[in-house]
Amino acid sequence: MNTLALVGTRDDLLARIATLExxxxxxxxxxxxxxxPTEMAQLAKLLT
Structure with a gap:
């Protein structure tokens, strides 16, 4: 499975989504x- 993180400003995201389309x-x-911070701590607990 391929994964991709979309991180940035609204305009950055719109441009990247348009490129994906x-x-x-x-x-x-x-x-x-x-x-x-809480989600990363929970993930760390799950992985140990």
């Missing part, structure tokens, strides 16, 4: 990160 990508899965 031109390349034939027709679906995106978006999962916002609400509390990065």
């Amino acid at each position: 031109q390349a034939g990508i027709d679906e995106l899965l978006i999962q916002p990160v609400i509390d990065p």
Whole structure:
């Protein structure tokens, strides 16, 4: 499975999504990160 992170300003994201559409990508899965420090701590616990 290929993965890609979309990070940037609104204009950056719009440009990157347009580029993906031109390349034939027709679906995106978006999962916002609400509390990065807590989520990373939970991930670290899962991995140890």
